Amino acid sequence: xxxxxxxxxxxxxxxxxxxxxxxxxxxxxxxxxxxxxxxxxxxxxxxxxxxxxxxxxxxxxxxxxxxxxxxxxxxxxxxxxxxxxxxxxxxxxxxxxxxxxxxxxxxxxxxxxx
Amino acid sequence: xxxxxxxxxxxxxxxxxxxxxxxxxxxxxxxxxxxxxxxxxxxxxxxxxxxxxxxxxxxxxxxxxxxxxxxxxxxxxxxxxxxxxxxxxxxxxxxxxxxxxxxxxxxxxxxxxx
Numbered sequence: 001x002x003x004x005x006x007x008x009x010x011x012x013x014x015x016x017x018x019x020x021x022x023x024x025x026x027x028x029x030x031x032x033x034x035x036x037x038x039x040x041x042x043x044x045x046x047x048x049x050x051x052x053x054x055x056x057x058x059x060x061x062x063x064x065x066x067x068x069x070x071x072x073x074x075x076x077x078x079x080x081x082x083x084x085x086x087x088x089x090x091x092x093x094x095x096x097x098x099x100x101x102x103x104x105x106x107x108x109x110x111x112x113x114x
Numbered sequence: 115x116x117x118x119x120x121x122x123x124x125x126x127x128x129x130x131x132x133x134x135x136x137x138x139x140x141x142x143x144x145x146x147x148x149x150x151x152x153x154x155x156x157x158x159x160x161x162x163x164x165x166x167x168x169x170x171x172x173x174x175x176x177x178x179x180x181x182x183x184x185x186x187x188x189x190x191x192x193x194x195x196x197x198x199x200x201x202x203x204x205x206x207x208x209x210x211x212x213x214x215x216x217x218x219x220x221x222x223x224x225x226x227x228x
Binding site: 004040090 | 148150155156157158159160163203205215216217218219220221
């Protein structure tokens with residue numbers, strides 16, 4: 001167990017709806033990153049949050065947004081869901097102490113858009 | 115463009131044999147690499163990492179080799195066990211201040227036959 005928890009574990013939404021996924025980071029970690037993992041592929045970086053601000057973003061449209069709270073937990077919001085948004089969404093936490101620190105992943109949220 | 119990729123999508127070995135999983139990268143400026151193991155229904159689990167100032171690093175039953183000349187790294191698993199069956203990803207860390215902005219390859223499915 002990594003100490004990173006995500007909720008819910010599974011979710012089914014209809015195309016066009018909005019979804020919010022949640023992540024509690026490991027104790028002592030101040031940085032949270034979100035990844036999208038399509039079936040049979042490696043995770044793709046969505047964005048990272050540090051000190052409650054977005055700090056780096058991958059190639060994802062603005063309808064993917066997030067928040068980080070004072071306790072370092074985070075939310076991923078996706079608006080206007082599309083069928084291709086069906087994937088495993090992973091949260092990773094780390095501590096910004098210097099270069100190349102290890103990231104710990106949660107179990108992920110399996111999102112299905114129908 | 116920059117990418118991190120794997121040579122083989124699947125690898126099947128006998129229990130007790132040694133396994134070697136390969137990965138190529140294209141960005142010569144990459145300076146930190148991580149191997150992750152992902153079991154079905156779980157998030158990626160850190161196995162071992164290596165920095166570009168090293169050629170080899172050993173862990174418990176695992177060894178990572180880095181060849182900067184040909185931009186190649188490998189993961190060696192000694193005495194492979196059925197519990198090692200999983201998808202293995204190499205990932206490149208592109209954030210110098212945090213360990214969580216990762217670029218993943220597509221993964222190699224390792225199957226260990228009893």
